Amino acid sequence: MVGRFRKCLVFILLTAGAAGAFAQRVTLTVSKTQFSVQEQVQLIFTFEDIKDSPRSVNLELYDHFRVVGGPYSSTSYSWVNGKASSTNKVTYDVIALKPGRIRIPAYEFTVKNQIYKTEPVTVNVTKGPEPQASDAPEALPAMFIQVTGPGRAVYQGETFTLHYYLYTSENVLNYTTNPVSTLEGFIVDRFKLNESPTSGRQIINGKEYLIAGIASLTLTPTMTGSGVIVPKTFRISIKSTSKTRSIWDDPFFGNASEDVTLVAPADTIAILPLPPGAGPHFTGAIGDFQLDASLDSTVIQENQATAVRVRLNGHGNLEHFAFPSQVFSESFEVFEPKVKQAFKLNENDYQGSCTWEYVLIASRPGTYPFNDIAFTYFSPADGQYKTLRAPLKGIRVVSHNELEGDYASALSPDEVRLLSRDIRFIQMGETRYVDAGYDPVRDPRNRTWYYLAALTALAFIAGDFYLSLRIKNMPKIRYKNALKNSMAFFNRIAADIQPEEALTLIESGFRCYLSDKQIAPDGHPGIADVLKTIETYKYAPGMLSHPLLEKLKHRALEIIEEKEAV
Amino acid sequence: MKRMLFIVFLIPLLLYPAADLDSYNRETAFKKGISAYVSEDYAAAVSIFRQLESQGKVSWELYYNLGNAYFREGRIGPAIQYWEKAKLLAPSEKDISYNLSIAEKYRVDKVVLPDMFPLFRWYESMQKQFPVHLAVRLIGLMLFLLAVTLGTFRLHARMSGKSHKGAGITLVSVFAVVIALLAAVSADTAYERKHEKHAVILDESVYILAEPAEGATPLFLLHEGSKVLIDKRIGEEWAKVSYFDDKVGWVRLKHLGEI
Numbered sequence: 001m002v003g004r005f006r007k008c009l010v011f012i013l014l015t016a017g018a019a020g021a022f023a024q025r026v027t028l029t030v031s032k033t034q035f036s037v038q039e040q041v042q043l044i045f046t047f048e049d050i051k052d053s054p055r056s057v058n059l060e061l062y063d064h065f066r067v068v069g070g071p072y073s074s075t076s077y078s079w080v081n082g083k084a085s086s087t088n089k090v091t092y093d094v095i096a097l098k099p100g101r102i103r104i105p106a107y108e109f110t111v112k113n114q115i116y117k118t119e120p121v122t123v124n125v126t127k128g129p130e131p132q133a134s135d136a137p138e139a140l141p142a143m144f145i146q147v148t149g150p151g152r153a154v155y156q157g158e159t160f161t162l163h164y165y166l167y168t169s170e171n172v173l174n175y176t177t178n179p180v181s182t183l184e185g186f187i188v189d190r191f192k193l194n195e196s197p198t199s200g201r202q203i204i205n206g207k208e209y210l211i212a213g214i215a216s217l218t219l220t221p222t223m224t225g226s227g228v229i230v231p232k233t234f235r236i237s238i239k240s241t242s243k244t245r246s247i248w249d250d251p252f253f254g255n256a257s258e259d260v261t262l263v264a265p266a267d268t269i270a271i272l273p274l275p276p277g278a279g280p281h282f283t284g285a286i287g288d289f290q291l292d293a294s295l296d297s298t299v300i301q302e303n304q305a306t307a308v309r310v311r312l313n314g315h316g317n318l319e320h321f322a323f324p325s326q327v328f329s330e331s332f333e334v335f336e337p338k339v340k341q342a343f344k345l346n347e348n349d350y351q352g353s354c355t356w357e358y359v360l361i362a363s364r365p366g367t368y369p370f371n372d373i374a375f376t377y378f379s380p381a382d383g384q385y386k387t388l389r390a391p392l393k394g395i396r397v398v399s400h401n402e403l404e405g406d407y408a409s410a411l412s413p414d415e416v417r418l419l420s421r422d423i424r425f426i427q428m429g430e431t432r433y434v435d436a437g438y439d440p441v442r443d444p445r446n447r448t449w450y451y452l453a454a455l456t457a458l459a460f461i462a463g464d465f466y467l468s469l470r471i472k473n474m475p476k477i478r479y480k481n482a483l484k485n486s487m488a489f490f491n492r493i494a495a496d497i498q499p500e501e502a503l504t505l506i507e508s509g510f511r512c513y514l515s516d517k518q519i520a521p522d523g524h525p526g527i528a529d530v531l532k533t534i535e536t537y538k539y540a541p542g543m544l545s546h547p548l549l550e551k552l553k554h555r556a557l558e559i560i561e562e563k564e565a566v
Numbered sequence: 567m568k569r570m571l572f573i574v575f576l577i578p579l580l581l582y583p584a585a586d587l588d589s590y591n592r593e594t595a596f597k598k599g600i601s602a603y604v605s606e607d608y609a610a611a612v613s614i615f616r617q618l619e620s621q622g623k624v625s626w627e628l629y630y631n632l633g634n635a636y637f638r639e640g641r642i643g644p645a646i647q648y649w650e651k652a653k654l655l656a657p658s659e660k661d662i663s664y665n666l667s668i669a670e671k672y673r674v675d676k677v678v679l680p681d682m683f684p685l686f687r688w689y690e691s692m693q694k695q696f697p698v699h700l701a702v703r704l705i706g707l708m709l710f711l712l713a714v715t716l717g718t719f720r721l722h723a724r725m726s727g728k729s730h731k732g733a734g735i736t737l738v739s740v741f742a743v744v745i746a747l748l749a750a751v752s753a754d755t756a757y758e759r760k761h762e763k764h765a766v767i768l769d770e771s772v773y774i775l776a777e778p779a780e781g782a783t784p785l786f787l788l789h790e791g792s793k794v795l796i797d798k799r800i801g802e803e804w805a806k807v808s809y810f811d812d813k814v815g816w817v818r819l820k821h822l823g824e825i
Contacts, residue, residue, distance in 0.1 A: 297671060423665045426603055426634045427627035431596060433589075434655070436622050440699030441756060449706025453713045460717025467724045 024049045026109055028118040036126045040095050043104070045118070047088040050111055057090055057107060058276070064102050064125075065094040066153060067272060070225060093225070096125040140205055143168040145214075145234060145264040150348070153270035156224050158286040158380055159189060159317040159349040164215040164232065164264050169207060171239035173257050175214055177232060185227050185271075189218040189319065190345050218345055220320055221271045229267040236260045274378055278385055281324045285377035287316010287349060293373040293390035302365050302397055308358045310337075310373050310390065318343045318350035324375060329368045331397070332360040362397040369394040475518070482516030483564060493553065499544040506549070507534045510556045517563065526559045592618060596628065603635055611635040626655035630662055637665070642672045643768035643790040647823035650766065650793070654759065654825065657694045674771075674789035677810055692751050698759070701752035705745050712741045763796040765807070765822035774815035778804035785815040794822070 031042040047053035056071040070092035077086050096102070104121045144167050150160045166175070180191040192215060199212040214234065221227050240258045274286075289312050296307040310323065318341075328334050335358065343352025362368075370392035379386050440446055470477075478485070489509030493502050510530060514521065521527050533552055537544055599614035615632040633648035646669050653662045670676075682690070696704065715737060719730045773784035778800050786809070788794070794807040797814070805822060808814045 423634060423637055423668050424661045426600060426631040427661070428600055429627070431593075431625040431627040433592065433623040433625045433628075436619075436624050438624075438655075439756075440697075440702050443699065443702075446699055446702045447706065449703060449710050453706060453710035456710060456713040456717060460713065460720060463717070464720055464724060467721065471724070 024114070024116070026050070026053075026107070026116040026118050028104065028107060028121055030104070030121055030123055032123075033121075034124045034126065035096065037096050037099050040093055041123075043092045043094055045090040045107070047090070047109075047116075049085050050088070050116065051086075052111055053088045053090075054109060054111070055090060057092070059092060059094075061094070061104065064098060065096055066270070067092055067094050096123075099125050099127045101125075140207055142170050143172075143236065143238075143260065143262060145232075145262050147229070147232075147264050147267050149267060149269055152380075153272050154221060155272050155274055155286055155378065155380055156221050157274065157284050157317060157320060158378075159218060159220045159320065160269075161216050161218045161348045162229060162267065163213050164217070164234070166212050166214045166234070166236070166262075167202075167204070167209040168212075168236075168238075169209055170260075172210075172212075172236055173239055174237040175234055176237075177215065177234045180217055180232070183219065183229070185223040186219040186221050187320070189220055189350075190216075191218075192216050216347075218349070220317055221269070224271050224273040227269040227271050229269065231266045232264040234262045234264065236262055275383075275385075278378070279376050279387065281374040281387055282376035282378070282385060283324050284321035285312075285316060285318075285375070286380060287314055287318070287377060288379060288381070289314035289316065289375070289377050289388065291373065291375050291388040291390045293392050295370075295392055295395065297395075298393055299396045299398060300362055302362050302399055305359050305361045306395065308360060308370075308373075308392065310356045310358070311353055312355075312375065313353040315346070315349050315351040316377065318352065318354055323354075323356045326358065326371075326373060328358070328360055328370065331363050331366065331368060333363065335359045360395075362395070365397045365399045367394060367396050478516040479518070482513050483560065485516060486510065486513035486560065490553065490557065493549075495546075499546065499549055500541055502546075502549050503534065503537055503541075503544065503552075506553050506556055510534075510560075513560050513563075519563065524559060524563075526555065526562075530556050530559065592621070592623060599631060599635075603631065603638070606638075608635045608638040612639065624655070626652040626659060626662070629655065630659075630665075633665065637669070641768075641790075642669060643766050644823055645669060646673075646791045646793070647766040647768070647825060650764070650825040657697045669791060673791040675792040689751070692747075693755050696748060696751060698752045698756050701748045701755075705748050705752075708741055708745050708748075712738070764825045765794055765796050765805070766825065767792045767794065767821060768823045769821050772817055772821045774807065774809070774813070774817050776815060778806070778816040782816070786813055793825075796822070796824070 025048050027046045027048075029044045029046065031044070032039075035041050043059070045057055055073045059065070059067065061067075070090075072091045073088065074091075075086060075088045077084060102123050102125055104123065106120045107118045109116045146165045146167060148163050148165065154160050166172070175193075177193060179193075180188055182188060194212075194214055194216070197212040197214055199210050202209050202211055215232075217229075217232075219227075219229075237257050237259050291310070291312055293308060293310045296309075300306050308326075308328070310326075312318075312323070323337070323339075337356040337358045340355040340357070341352075343350045343354060345351075372389040372391050374387060374389050376385055376387045378384070486509040489505050489512060493505050497505075513519075514527065519527070521531055530552065533555075537548075537552075595614055595618050599611050599618070602608075602610040602614060612632065612635045615628060615635060618628055619632065629648045629652035633645045633652060636642075636648060637645035646666065649662050649666050649669065652659070653666070656662065716734060719734050719737075722728070723730050767788050767790055769790060771787055771789045774786050774788055775782040776785050777783075788809060792809065794809050794817075796805050797808055798806040799819070800806075803819060804816055805819050806814065806816055807822070
């Protein structure tokens with residue numbers, strides 16, 4: 001009996017000890033207590049045996065640290081002496097922003113009306129190693145690619161652009177790469193390969209490089225923590241430096257080229273979560289914006305429509321948010337807004353304007369004031385939320401009778417000016433005056449082309465008439481000019497020309513005369529003789545000599561003279 | 567003889583400076599009107615521009631500026647009248663159309679017309695794009711080009727013996743269609759301009775009467791800026807006007823600003 005009692009006592013004591021060992025508590029630990037500026041460390045919150053412990057912590061350490069990752073949450077269970085215990089860890093990746101001794105304050109958590117508290121932790125942040133000045137300049141490659149980002153941590157949902165710069169001392173002919181369509185943790189807004197980039201020059205370690213922005217990648221992060229931009233391969237075609245050219249090198253299309261593959265290094269972008277306290281008018285807009293709103297008319301009839309136009313202008317993630325819903329008076333039937341997007345991607349993000357047009361129909365007469373149109377966006381430059389308000393004038397809804405009666409003023413000029421719908425400015429340039437009863441048809445200046453057209457037509461008709469006459473009288477003209485035309489050939493026969501050429505000229509001159517005078521070869525016995533002699537000499541050019549040719553020419557000219565005499 | 571020649575050459579030289587002086591004075595007055603407008607003395611601007619108009623030489627810029635000055639004075643009727651006048655001289659000028667669209671906001675009498683049949687809409691845009699003076703010049707230019715091309719074809723055919731009949735017929739057909747279209751549009755616009763006189767109500771509100779007599783039955787009420795078509799006139803006193811075809815009545819001419 002005593003033994004059994006002792007056993008029970010021991011069991012009770014052990015159980016109580018175990019329970020004490022797994023007491024509910026929260027601890028904060030830092031992965032290193034001494035580290036340098038910009039070095040990444042982990043803040044770990046350990047919730048021991050606390051059911052429904054928080055999965056994230058409001059750190060409020062923005063002056064000393066920047067969160068680059070997290071919160072990462074993990075839970076582990078263990079059994080000790082038949083009793084289950086759980087440990088939940090919430091981890092943040094942070095980097096220190098300033099050197100010095102930093103005291104991380106105690107954090108307080110309330111879980112199920114129970115308050116838990118961590119102990120304060122002190123860490124020592126050093127300046128970090130100074131960059132070592134090297135005596136010998138680093139040997140740089142002939143070509144490399146550098147990626148430049150926004151130069152700061154971006155916020156979840158903020159649109160930003162990475163630029164790929166090619167540094168080259170080679171003569172680049174062309175470059176290609178595969179487009180980027182997806183990237184884990186990001187919305188890919190655009191990947192653009194710059195086909196005609198602007199370039200500049202820079203000397204690095206005594207070596208001159210031509211720098212050209214060859215591509216850009218516009219992204220919008222959907223997560224927080226560290227966003228990894230995977231390496232990007234580019235195929236660069238450069239002018240070949242090889243001195244031994246093969247015979248296959250095309251001499252017409254410039255020099256030979258060779259392809260080089262370059263890899264843009266991977267990059268990591270720190271993505272911060274948006275701070276709390278956004279307010280009801282925030283729908284995810286990040287950037288820098290201006291807001292204006294206008295009302296189509298301030299006086300309308302009942303059951304008539306009017307429109308409220310809200311225009312947001314600026315730059316940021318214009319593509320990725322909707323306009324916050326607006327509440328108008330219950331006396332109006334409000335339709336879904338018509339959205340008109342007039343923005344495009346520029347160098348870094350979306351720029352332009354977006355207009356939402358709400359159509360309202362008034363159901364009963366009265367005077368209705370409108371609330372200001374409100375819109376909240378997050379400004380990454382200032383790291384805070386900003387709320388814009390555009391005032392709207394009230395609207396007066398009148399009955400049918402009232403408007404059809406003596407009501408005679410819709411809007412005053414000042415009212416219209418307030419609605420940003422003012423008239424355009426006067427014309428100040430040179431003016432061209434016309435007579436008060438100006439008739440363009442009777443204006444002689446407008447008739448110039450008609451006169452020109454008539455003159456041209458007349459000129460062509462005259463030319464055509466002249467040509468037709470000439471063609472008709474061609475045989476007569478040729479008959480008349482026969483001697484002149486044939487002598488033109490004979491006169492070209494000089495003493496120093498080749499015998500074959502002289503023979504050709506004699507034949508041409510003689511035949512030209514016969515043809516122009518329309519004389520048949522058998523019309524004169526001498527003609528046939530001359531033509532036969534020419535044919536003989538043509539087939540036996542070895543017989544040709546200048547005396548013989550002179551004789552032939554004289555014979556031909558004698559016949560021509562005879563014919564002319566007739 | 568020498569004296570005669572001297573006089574013949576001298577006359578244009580004497581006339582030229584006179585003409586130039588006229589134009590110089592007009593430009594100076596126009597600039598004065600602009601200065602008055604810029605310094606927000608709209609009444610003075612109206613007076614200067616009106617004086618320029620009365621000299622018999624006009625321009626769309628003068629009418630436009632006069633319309634703006636009236637608008638700034640808060641007189642919508644004359645503003646619309648002068649912008650409409652400017653539009654007749656420069657139908658495709660966007661500033662005029664814009665200001666007229668702004669003036670629409672003030673007009674109390676608002677008529678919502680059904681959407682125009684696409685062919686009519688196209689025809690209207692043709693009328694805007696090719697105002698009469700431009701169409702007249704374009705037709706002349708096209709006739710000139712046609713004469714040059716056909717003449718070249720003909721001469722080439724005569725010299726080479728090759729016929730270009732097919733190409734010639736095609737070319738003439740294309741030119742004929744374009745010229746006919748332009749001529750029809752401009753002739754219609756010129757006819758409308760000559761025979762259809764529009765006017766704008768200048769007073770705040772005017773009753774349109776059943777008869778051209780004081781005390782006649784009022785038919786309907788029109789407000790400042792509403793545009794009417796003048797169908798008939800009786801002397802310098804009364805005009806029969808129609809408002810969107812279906813409403814017809816009489817009004818005193820003094821209430822109307824003719825476009």
